[in-house]
Amino acid sequence: MSDLARTARQRDADDPLASRRALFVLDDGVYLDGNSLGALPRSVPGRVEDVVRRQWGALRIRSWDESGWWTAPERIGDRIAPLVGAAAGQIVVGDSTSVNVLKALVGAVRMADDARDEIVVDATTFPTDGYIAESAARLTGRTLRPVRPDEVPAALSGRTAAVLLNHVDYRSGRLHDLPSLTAAVHAAGAIAVWDLCHSAGALPVGLDEHGVDLAVGCTYKYLNGGPGSPAYLYVRSGLQDRFDSPLPGWNSHAEPFGMREAYEPAAGALRGRVGTPDILSMLALEAALEVWDGVSIDAVRAKSLALTDFFLECVRAYVPEGRVESLTPVRHEERGSQVALRCAPDAGDVMKRLIGRGIVGDFRRPDVLRFGFTPLYVGFADVERAARVLAEELR
Amino acid sequence: MSDLARTARQRDADDPLASRRALFVLDDGVYLDGNSLGALPRSVPGRVEDVVRRQWGALRIRSWDESGWWTAPERIGDRIAPLVGAAAGQIVVGDSTSVNVLKALVGAVRMADDARDEIVVDATTFPTDGYIAESAARLTGRTLRPVRPDEVPAALSGRTAAVLLNHVDYRSGRLHDLPSLTAAVHAAGAIAVWDLCHSAGALPVGLDEHGVDLAVGCTYKYLNGGPGSPAYLYVRSGLQDRFDSPLPGWNSHAEPFGMREAYEPAAGALRGRVGTPDILSMLALEAALEVWDGVSIDAVRAKSLALTDFFLECVRAYVPEGRVESLTPVRHEERGSQVALRCAPDAGDVMKRLIGRGIVGDFRRPDVLRFGFTPLYVGFADVERAARVLAEELR
Structure with a gap:
C-alpha cells in the first residue's frame, strides 16, 4: 500500500461525514459525476x-x-x-x-x-x-x-x-x-x-x-x-x-x-x-x-476542499508530468467542488476508458476531464483510486 | 333493479372499451374526476x-x-x-x-x-x-x-x-x-x-x-x-x-x-x-x-357521448325537477366529456357528501358540480349509480 493510500484510509477513518455514504445507493466503482447527476438516496424509492x-x-x-x-x-x-x-x-x-x-x-x-x-x-x-x-x-x-x-x-x-x-x-x-x-x-x-x-x-x-x-x-x-x-x-x-x-x-x-x-x-x-x-x-x-438532516454545510465545504486538494496531490504524484493540466484554481476561495483537468488531445477517449474501469467522471469538449467531489458519498480512498487509475490510463 | 340500471348493465356488456378498465387501479367507488387527475394505470408503478x-x-x-x-x-x-x-x-x-x-x-x-x-x-x-x-x-x-x-x-x-x-x-x-x-x-x-x-x-x-x-x-x-x-x-x-x-x-x-x-x-x-x-x-x-395501445379515439368519443347522454337521462329520471340545471350543451357537437350541473346554493356541500359516498366529482365555485367521464375506465353502471346517489342526496 502506497503512502497516499495509507493517508486516504486514515482520512476516511477520521471523516465525520463518512457515515453519510450509507444513505446512498452506490456500487464498487468511484462516482465522480455527482455534479452532473447525484447518486440515488436510499430514502427515495420507497x-x-x-x-x-x-x-x-x-x-x-x-x-x-x-x-x-x-x-x-x-x-x-x-x-x-x-x-x-x-x-x-x-x-x-x-x-x-x-x-x-x-x-x-x-x-x-x-x-x-x-x-x-x-x-x-x-x-x-x-x-x-x-x-x-x-x-x-x-x-x-x-x-x-x-x-x-x-x-x-x-x-x-x-x-x-x-x-x-x-x-x-x-x-x-x-x-x-x-x-x-x-x-x-x-x-x-x-x-x-x-x-x-x-x-x-x-x-x-x-x-x-x-x-x-x-x-x-x-x-x-x-x-x-x-x-x-x-x-x-x-x-x-x-x-x-x-x-x-x-x-x-x-x-x-x-x-x-x-x-x-x-x-x-x-x-x-x-x-x-x-x-x-x-x-x-x-x-x-x-x-x-x-x-x-443534521449536516452542517461548513463541514461539507471542509471535506470538499480536502477531497479536491487530495485529488490534486494524488494526480501530481501519480500522473506523468505534463500529461494533464489542472484548470481548477489552487486557492481555496476560488475553488468549487470539482476538478477540471485539461487532457489534450484524447480527453474523450480517456474518460471512456476510465468509465470502463468504474471511475465515472465527465468529458467536456474539447479536452476537459471533469471530476465532481460530492462530500456526502465520496471518500478519500475513492479519490486516491481515481487518480491511480487515471495515471495508469495515461502512462 | 330499475330499467335504467338494467340498461346500464346491458350497455356495459356491449361496450368494446369495457376491458380497458382492468388496466387501471380503481376502488369500489365511482371516479368522475378523471378530467382533473386521471386514475393510475397499472403499467406505471413498476x-x-x-x-x-x-x-x-x-x-x-x-x-x-x-x-x-x-x-x-x-x-x-x-x-x-x-x-x-x-x-x-x-x-x-x-x-x-x-x-x-x-x-x-x-x-x-x-x-x-x-x-x-x-x-x-x-x-x-x-x-x-x-x-x-x-x-x-x-x-x-x-x-x-x-x-x-x-x-x-x-x-x-x-x-x-x-x-x-x-x-x-x-x-x-x-x-x-x-x-x-x-x-x-x-x-x-x-x-x-x-x-x-x-x-x-x-x-x-x-x-x-x-x-x-x-x-x-x-x-x-x-x-x-x-x-x-x-x-x-x-x-x-x-x-x-x-x-x-x-x-x-x-x-x-x-x-x-x-x-x-x-x-x-x-x-x-x-x-x-x-x-x-x-x-x-x-x-x-x-x-x-x-x-x-389499439384504442381508436373515435370509439372513445362514441362512448364518451353515450356516457354523458346516459348520465343526463338518469339525472332527469332520478333528480327532483328544478334541483339542478345542466350547463352542458345538449348538442353533441358542442359537448366535451364532462357534465356540469348548477346546484345552488349548496353545490360545495353536496359534492362533499357525494365524495363521502364514493362518487368523486369536482366542485367549481360558486355553484357547479362537475363530473368527468373518462371512457377508458368509467362504465354505464357507474353512471347510473352516480346519478342515483346524487338524487338521494338532493331529495
Whole structure:
C-alpha cells in the first residue's frame, strides 16, 4: 500500500461525514459525476412508490390536500433554504433552471429603474443561462452585455439593470466571489441574480447574509433530486412585493381556486410558482433532501476542499508530468467542488476508458476531464483510486 | 333493479372499451374526476420503480443515452400525437401547461406580421391561460383582447396577431368548434393556438387535418400521466422553422452538447424544448400512455357521448325537477366529456357528501358540480349509480 493510500484510509477513518455514504445507493466503482447527476438516496424509492401507489393510485385528487401536494413547492423550498443560507419563505421549487432564469431575470429588470437598459451576463456561463438572458433582454427591450466574471465590476454602470452570474463555473470549477460581486452590483444600483447549480449542496452560499436579490439552482446535482428534478427560485423577502413574473400562472395567484379573471399575485415566495407542480419528481426530491438532516454545510465545504486538494496531490504524484493540466484554481476561495483537468488531445477517449474501469467522471469538449467531489458519498480512498487509475490510463 | 340500471348493465356488456378498465387501479367507488387527475394505470408503478432503482440508481448518468432519457420529450410527444390527430415530429413533452402557453403565444405573435398588435383570448378560459396571455401580450408589446368564443369571428381583423382558444371549456364542458374557428382565424391572417387540456384523450382533435398552428395540453387528465405530469407543445411542421421561442433553453439548441456561446435553434419540434427534462414524471407518463395501445379515439368519443347522454337521462329520471340545471350543451357537437350541473346554493356541500359516498366529482365555485367521464375506465353502471346517489342526496 502506497503512502497516499495509507493517508486516504486514515482520512476516511477520521471523516465525520463518512457515515453519510450509507444513505446512498452506490456500487464498487468511484462516482465522480455527482455534479452532473447525484447518486440515488436510499430514502427515495420507497417514498416514490408510496406517492404513486397510495397518494395517486388510492387517494387520487384528495392528495392535493391530504398528502400535501399543493404546498410542496414552498415546503421543499424551505427545506433547501438552510443549505443556501436563506431564511424560510423565500424559495419555491418548480420548473427547470432555464425557466427560472427567465423568471429571475425578467423579474430583476422589472425591479430596476426603466432608464437602465443593460443586462450583464457571465460570458463564460453554462450556455442556457446566456441564451435565456438574451431572451430576457429581448422580451424587456434591454441590451445583453456578456462579460467575463472578472470584468463585471468594470462593466457596471448606471445603465445596468441586472447581472446574472454563476457561483461556480461549470467547466473550470472556479468559485466566483459572491459577496464582493453582489456588493459591486448593488453599489451600481443594479439587481444581482445568481445561478447556484454548481454550488448549492457543496459549499456555503449565504444568500441572505450577502444580500443576494434573486437566485436559481437545480436540484439534481449536489442535492441528489434525480434526473431533471425541479429547480428552485429564491426571491429575497424585501423584494418579493416588487417581483413581477413573466410567468404569472394560476399557482402564483393570491386565490388560485377563486378562478378569477383578473390576475392578482400571491404574497411571498409563492409568487414564483407557475403551473401545477410536478408531484412525482417534487416528492422524490423531498425524500432525497433527508440526507441533509443534521449536516452542517461548513463541514461539507471542509471535506470538499480536502477531497479536491487530495485529488490534486494524488494526480501530481501519480500522473506523468505534463500529461494533464489542472484548470481548477489552487486557492481555496476560488475553488468549487470539482476538478477540471485539461487532457489534450484524447480527453474523450480517456474518460471512456476510465468509465470502463468504474471511475465515472465527465468529458467536456474539447479536452476537459471533469471530476465532481460530492462530500456526502465520496471518500478519500475513492479519490486516491481515481487518480491511480487515471495515471495508469495515461502512462 | 330499475330499467335504467338494467340498461346500464346491458350497455356495459356491449361496450368494446369495457376491458380497458382492468388496466387501471380503481376502488369500489365511482371516479368522475378523471378530467382533473386521471386514475393510475397499472403499467406505471413498476416502470417508475425501474426508472428510480435501475436507471437512476444503478446506471446514473449513463441512462441519458442508454435508457433513452435524452430523447424522451420528442419520443413521448410522438406517442401523444395520434391521440390529437398529429403526424410524428410536431409535439414535445415538457414543462407545465402555463409555460407552454407562453411559448406558444409568444411564438405565434413572432410568426405574425409586426403590424398586427392584438392577441385575442377566450375570456371564459381557464384562468392561467388568460394570465399568461396577458404576460405574452406585455412581453411582445401587443394588446390583449379577451372575448367570448362565440364573439371570436367578429373580433378578428387585420390587427389580430394570434388567438388562444380552449377546445373544451373547463367549467361548462362546452366543446368549441375547432375547425371553423381555426379557419376563421386563418381567414383573418392570424395564428391559431389551441389549449387541449380538456379534450385530448376524450375526443378527436384533428390538429393536422384542421391546420391548427400551435397547441398545448396537459397530460394528467384524460391522458392519466399523474399529478402535475409534464404538458406538451405542438408546432405545425410547416411553421417550425419560424417558431422563435421565448424560452430558448439549451435543450432546444441545434447542438446541445456543443456548449456554444451563440444560440442556434434545433430543427423541428425539438425547438420547443427548454431545460433538462423531468425524467421521473416523463417516464411515468410514457408508461401511462400504454393504455391507449389499439384504442381508436373515435370509439372513445362514441362512448364518451353515450356516457354523458346516459348520465343526463338518469339525472332527469332520478333528480327532483328544478334541483339542478345542466350547463352542458345538449348538442353533441358542442359537448366535451364532462357534465356540469348548477346546484345552488349548496353545490360545495353536496359534492362533499357525494365524495363521502364514493362518487368523486369536482366542485367549481360558486355553484357547479362537475363530473368527468373518462371512457377508458368509467362504465354505464357507474353512471347510473352516480346519478342515483346524487338524487338521494338532493331529495
